[in-house]
Amino acid sequence: MAEVKVAVLGGRGAGKSALAVRFLTRRFIGEYASNAECIYTKHLCLDGRQIHLEIYDPCSQPQRGKLSLTDELHWADGFIIVYDISDRASFAFAKALLYRIRESHIGACKKMAESSVFLVGNKQDLCHMREVGWDEGQKLAMDNKCQFCELSAAEHYQEVVTMFTKVLRNITSNFKVKEKRRPSGSKSMAKLINNVFGKRRKSV
Numbered sequence: 001m002a003e004v005k006v007a008v009l010g011g012r013g014a015g016k017s018a019l020a021v022r023f024l025t026r027r028f029i030g031e032y033a034s035n036a037e038c039i040y041t042k043h044l045c046l047d048g049r050q051i052h053l054e055i056y057d058p059c060s061q062p063q064r065g066k067l068s069l070t071d072e073l074h075w076a077d078g079f080i081i082v083y084d085i086s087d088r089a090s091f092a093f094a095k096a097l098l099y100r101i102r103e104s105h106i107g108a109c110k111k112m113a114e115s116s117v118f119l120v121g122n123k124q125d126l127c128h129m130r131e132v133g134w135d136e137g138q139k140l141a142m143d144n145k146c147q148f149c150e151l152s153a154a155e156h157y158q159e160v161v162t163m164f165t166k167v168l169r170n171i172t173s174n175f176k177v178k179e180k181r182r183p184s185g186s187k188s189m190a191k192l193i194n195n196v197f198g199k200r201r202k203s204v
Contacts, residue, residue, distance in 0.1 A: 002050070006055050006056070007055075007058075007076040008058075008079075010082035010090060011084075011090040011093040015084060015153050022157060022160045023160050037057065039054050042055075046169065049172065056072070079118070081097050084123050085124060086130055086131055098144040116170040116171045122152065123154070124155075125155050137150060147170075151163065
């Protein structure tokens, strides 16, 4: 069974948890505790292939100061970067996240297969409060060579599924997950996961 690890990142209130839970359970929940990080786990079948999926949902990241994704960059096979189309500050933070990921690929991680990255403009149901244009999101994605979509976790369940499916297909087609890194049972990987991402685990 292939193991796929996806980190969902973004600023406070962008809808990271809502997207993950919507995909995994079909349910939409508008409010989440922002001070709790967890990993959601789920077994699913994609194109006839069994996958053990882990989705890392961090607590809200600080939108000021030095941005460090060292642990996430080593852990994740792919990233979903989320911003709120009605909040320009969250778009600026998404831009900083994309820059940090791209920087890691250019720099120290040349030997590591490039992670799948998807930029998501969330809360499309708040178009009447829009601060970030669709074309701005599309341009940011093109500049960073990643995929892009706008959707509403609250109203567009099928579009959420389509987006996650594209991410998973891209990951599984670009490299063999089991060969990407040492087995997760190794002491070093177990320590990384337990210390950094082992706060809360939820199987759905």
